[in-house]
Amino acid sequence: MPPVRLLCLAVATALPAAALADQPAAEEARIERMDTVVVTGVAPSSPLTFVTDPKQPRQPVPASDAADYLKTIPGFAAIRSGGSNGDPVLRGQSGSRLSLLVNGGAMLGACPARMDAPSSYIAPQNFDALTVIKGPQTVLWGPVASAGTVLFERETERFDTPGVRAQGSALVGSFGRNEQTLDVAAGGPAAYARLNANRSEQDDYEDGDGETVPSLWRKWNADAAFGVTPDADTRIELSAGAGDGKARYAGRGMDGTRFRRESLGLRIEKQNVGGVLDAVDARAYYNHADHIMDNYGLREPDPTGPMPTAMLAAVDRRTVGARVAATFRWDATELATGVDAERSDHRNGTAMLPGMANGWDPDARFSRVGVFGEARVALSAQDRLVAGARIDRAAVADRRATVGGMDMGGDDGMGGGMDMGMDDGMAMAMPNPTAGRRREDTLTAGFLRIEHALAGTPVQVHAGVGRSERMPDYWELFSPTLGPEGAVNAFAAVRPETTTQLDLGLTYRSARAEAWVSAYAGRQDDFILFDYLAGGAMGDTTRARNVDADIRGGELGGSMRLGAAWTVDGSLAYAWAGNRDDGEALPQIPPLEARLGVAWARGPWSAGAQVRGVRAQDRVATGRGNVVGRDLGPSKGFAVTSANAAWRVDARWTLAAGIDNLFDRRYAEHLNLAGDAGFGYPAEPVRIGEPGRTLWARVDFGY
Template sequence: MRISIIGRAGRRAPSAGGAVLGVLLLVLCSALPAAGQPSGRIEAVISAASGAPLAGAEVRIEPAGLAGVTGPDGRAVLGPLAAGEYTIVVRLIGYRQARRTVRVDAGETALLRIALADDPIRLDALEVAVLRPDLRPATTLDERRVAEANAHDPGAVLRSLPGLDAVRRGALGLDPVVRGLRETQLGVYVDGARSFPGGPGGMDTPLSHVDPSAIKSLEVIKGPYALTWGAGNMSAIRVETLPLPADGAAPLRGRIFSGYDSNLDAAEFGGEATGVVGGIAYALGGGWRRGDDYTAGGGAVVPARFRSGEARAKLGFAVTANSRLVLAGSFQAQRDIAYPGRPLDAEYFDVLNGSARWELSRPDGALRGVDALVYAYSIDHEMNNDRKPTARPDPSRMPPFPLDIDTYSGIRVYGGRLAAHLDAGRDWRLEVGGDVYHASHDARRRTDRRDTGDPVSRDLIWGDARIADAGLFARAERRVGILDISAAVRLDRVWADADSVSEFFRENVTGELEARETNLSGALTAAVPLGTHWRLSVGLGSVVRTADANERYSDRNPARKMQIGAEFMGDPSLEPERSTQVDLWLEANYPRLALSFNVFGRRIDDHITIEPTDLPRRSAMSAPTVYRYVNGEATYWGTEAMATVRLPHALTLSAAAAYLYGRDDTLDEPAFGVPPLRGDVRLRWEPGYRGLFLEGAWRGVARQDRAATSRGEVPTPGYTTLDVHGGIELGRRMRLRAGVDNLTDESVINHLNATNPFTGARILEPGRVFSVRADVRL
């Protein structure tokens, strides 16, 4: 067996990572025992009060520490378990947590049916789950309370978790980073649809076009294991918005919310409504936000103005007794967004999307569920330099006269996914299916003299650049003895082309604009209990990512990944990069203590990086060196640890730490954008009265001296911050939260943040911020 890249003629041989993965998959699969010893299990069947099965519910067994997620039929089978009594804890957004006790006998499967009650006051919650390589939740109390932080951007939520961070370039759109992976190295999925940024300038991200108030769950895969989600996922993020109510829900339930942050002068307002009328379930939501410049610790003022509004809707129709059709759509308008880390600001983003999804769930039989999705969305985006230094005359600059720069970009994406969930008997569970997307990109720049109106240049950035991917996937899970084993394989066919490019681009690239690839990816994971309280999980995966539109067709345009104020040339003949990663997770779960330790190593073959060229720059205001995207090699390894302990007097203490090492082997220097060593400690008091809580959080970040100096990265100092948050439910309908971030008003420089292209200074984080939030249930 060989897992490799099957590319255009004359390409290099399969990577070592792919060959190693193929051999390991064959050895591990052939070495599995044919049968295991009799053992007890628990089969949990989770439903709404109406009896409708609930998919996606987290089922956790205490004190064994095992966890699983219900499938389309609402079932989750966990084990093996020694004979004895266990407590089952079930959680799902929009429903009250359930706790039940069940006895397990040796060699038997204990059946437990749990109907969850609605919990409308939780409509405003955002749950974040980091998944192990076997796609099982590995959440802790600390992660579940992220919902109560005052997050204004999904990227800010990710900054709360070990191994995750985000790049700040401006007021909106903190760009997610997972263990050093970013941009299109991360597969981002919103309600199942593959999402891409709309502009070439690094202003927006796939997550920045979803209002934070609409997000109800956010899952993160820290490696190449989400093969059934979509193509090229070196890591992956999946977001679900506005869950539909279950059958039998009230005709109308909802909430309104409002909030304000000092320093940022940021205000928000919005609401949601859900219900079931005439057998049709609906969920409606909308939000409006605006902000202004903020003051960093130390007094520096950072441009951060923005305005954003969004409306979102879902309708669910019962097609049969066990299937439904869900229609969804949204529109978002963002205006006047400041980006101090970019040479231009955003004049607007207009985002329109729609989808149709058919879901089938069956309680028995070989076919347990079907999920069919089609979607389409568009992003229109315009940028200008009206508030940048280039809009003013400067005799010391070339050119000395003021410029009027306007850039338009647009993206159109169409896609779909079809998956079937099968029960093959003998403890086999299968998922098979396929997905496809087609993305077309267009971007052009106009530059005139601002004082006279005379034209300076007309530049083509993307000329209807198109990338399409069609993939097939299969994933199997089985319990063999005490082992939980899963394996996945994925085959993708990729097409890339561009209708038009500049003469300069044609003269300075080799090969054709059109490219074809066939890419094979695979993953194998296993988990085994180590006694009653401990559990060991291992994962090995290898995934292929094709080059994106910037990397293929950019004509001396600023890069999204890099922090240099330079120009970059694409290369249509780039090899796709392959990430091969191995993970080891060790977890413990005791009645009052939870521990988690993870270590991983990653090798990226044909890593898409940059090298300097002698090409002339397009703009005299750019850095003198033009860079080109090239293939290279890179190596990463890292470790993360978490601990949570329940103390007396309703106190909970949590701690976490993360470290990442990365090296660009081709350039013989540290990898670009590697966050420094970071530690977090949280102490939470929650007495169980009216949702009252008070939490203090301390963060310490070390100095980062490992910098990719050839690409403009510089070392950054360490820092510490202290945040305090609290909340209480006032009566049965209102929840109030308040807090202060960066209590001591420290000057905070996140190592991943972009630099100001005119001053070279890295964008600072906000100083002290007081905030208040109110949610009222209707």
């Protein structure tokens, strides 16, 4: 690290050792107690629902994207390919089995191999609230995702009097980590304007053995909103946003040199409408992802690999949608009901070589419309019933004239069977047997949950059953080289996936302690599985097919205050999945993971430490996976220790610092794209090592 950053880090780390006794008692009392850096996760705010503030400092080093942030919550993991832009996994399920929404709208990536997963376009610190709903236990936010629903939301506080509010942070750290965020809002009772912006970068890091891992990234995001509040119950908000970035990957044959995002949104909400109609919420959104991959901007082409010369691929995806929901209240019942719709268009660029003129070939159009209703009924002082149902009419059109093109396999960043529009003899493109065809399906989903508070105790239990039907997504219909046996391609024959799941849980809250446990067991019919078959010079061949599967697992956590200053907390997460058709494990299932943390806080000072332990994973299905990656075989367990300290200087300024991987261990996650041989990794798959000892310091301010 440069000397100036080392100096900043040393000062921030040493501050807690300074004597506080010299401060006047009145000044010490004036400084509010600061929340400690979160080290293990958060407890559920209600059954299966977790709500947290993504602006709050967390250990390890503050996240670079949504996947990086989510993996700090029990039950989440991420498929790793280097320093940033991992793909989030909840309870062993990834892709569109996990729904990520931004202000109620979908921000979908474009890469056929999910190099730009939806999470890569989300900067968590630019949002006010993060809500996670585990399992198929809500129908309010589009087609029900079997793993869960994640909501990143901005909620601008109203201005009772004219004024300005500002919040921001700056971070420095090892391996060139540098980040700045700004959130400023100004307004009055009748209107407001708000700007959220962040910039983040890091160079290649070194793992615990001192080996350099290709992992550089540069990112920025900016979002602006203007709102009108004609009265205390009405808000009309127009928003716009943009972002871009680049990322070097250790586990792919190409890097991402453009992650351009454009977003527009309109929201109209009315509270306290009158009578039984309590509220109306209407939203519309537009999101555009413009993504470029190449093998020369951030690396040198590998002369021995499938792309020995400079090549690029351009893709984009435009998603538009709308949602109108009304909330009714009467007696002991609350009902939210409405309609939502969405359309998404995907295109491939025809340019393959630097300097070529780029055109666009549309290849897929997805559309759907759905209706939903979700009710909460207080049956008694201790019992509540929560239930919901929805129905969607979904369609997808195959707009590819040809298929085959350049098959680079699912691990290399370009996607199996991707039609690159090649007409120059460099690749064999064949007529598409499903050109112009349209698939339509009616998808149903619903859930029922009972919540019971044990009389006279701080304990609540819940039991729920949910069912969801999922349309195959873009990556499952258009990325595979092959479809099921006997089918002309995946588009023609891969069936929708159905999940039926039982969720059970218990929460305990008292003045000094809280604990929670949740367990699930389910059956997935027509689970969409990828087989990675032996490939030729141009990469692996992938086949998408349906199998029947069983899933089960759970999470638990708790915290306890020990005296006035100390808190101990911990969590445990476990996922298991079996392929009933083939009599083996489902691939890409994270191993058992445990976290134990201790935190100390007194006045403006706080400190904490965490031990994260991950068990070895030997239940694998080698050669099978999803569009992002495949099982590479058994993985080793590991344990990593991290520590942090913080000082709230006054009501406006806070300094925090931390050390991740304190003992500089060399370790690798089970969910991992193998290091790419073009970067000097062995030809056989070797898991990408995680960062070695990492130091960071952060300053936060609020006005």
